Amino acid sequence: MLCARRFAEHEPFAVLLGDDIIRADKPCLKQMMEVYEEYEVSVVGVQPVPEADVHKYGIIKAEQVTERVFDVGDLVEKPKLADAPSNLAILGRYIIHPDIFDLLAKQEAGAGGEIQLTDGLKRLRENRKLYAYVFEGKRYDVGDRMGYLEATVDFALEREDIGESFRQYLRGKLDSGVVG
Numbered sequence: 673m674l675c676a677r678r679f680a681e682h683e684p685f686a687v688l689l690g691d692d693i694i695r696a697d698k699p700c701l702k703q704m705m706e707v708y709e710e711y712e713v714s715v716v717g718v719q720p721v722p723e724a725d726v727h728k729y730g731i732i733k734a735e736q737v738t739e740r741v742f743d744v745g746d747l748v749e750k751p752k753l754a755d756a757p758s759n760l761a762i763l764g765r766y767i768i769h770p771d772i773f774d775l776l777a778k779q780e781a782g783a784g785g786e787i788q789l790t791d792g793l794k795r796l797r798e799n800r801k802l803y804a805y806v807f808e809g810k811r812y813d814v815g816d817r818m819g820y821l822e823a824t825v826d827f828a829l830e831r832e833d834i835g836e837s838f839r840q841y842l843r844g845k846l847d848s849g850v851v852g
Contacts, residue, residue: 673772673789674773677770684714684767685768686765691764694810704765707741711741713802715803715805718762718805720759724753726756727756728750729763730750731759732746732758733757734758734804742804744804749790766789766793769800779791810826825842
């Protein structure tokens with residue numbers, strides 16, 4: 673992410689991780705921009721995840737501001753369930769103040785031996801407010817094989833140009849006994 677520093681300069685910027693696809697009537701980033709414009713603080717996109725999955729994500733500890741907005745008090749990268757402050761996971765969407773670049777440049781490796789954005793955000797939060805927004809929409813984790821397949825099938829079925837023929841293809845697979 674430090675490579676993006678020269679493009680962001682001194683402006684807040686958005687980070688969208690490529691392994692998270694979010695389908696919503698109003699794009700997730702647009703939802704978050706509205707939160708940023710209202711509160712003028714860095715914003716992370718979150719959604720609740722099953723307890724069995726908290727160890728896969730950055731998890732927030734926060735106080736509720738509105739129905740969907742939370743004031744983040746702490747962040748924990750990939751905690752064990754017993755150490756997780758909630759089940760609200762940061763899911764690949766961020767609007768961040770440019771101060772993060774100086775913090776990341778000095779950041780030590782964290783979980784997985786990597787410099788973790790969550791650790792940088794935790795340090796950013798020491799001097800600036802950080803809010804979490806529970807975004808509307810369905811999130812697909814396309815970094816996971818099953819999530820990738822779910823996204824592919826859901827998107828294909830909804831396309832006007834191939835949806836019906838793809839539906840027939842799937843029915844044929846089910847009817848032939850090849851599947852299930």
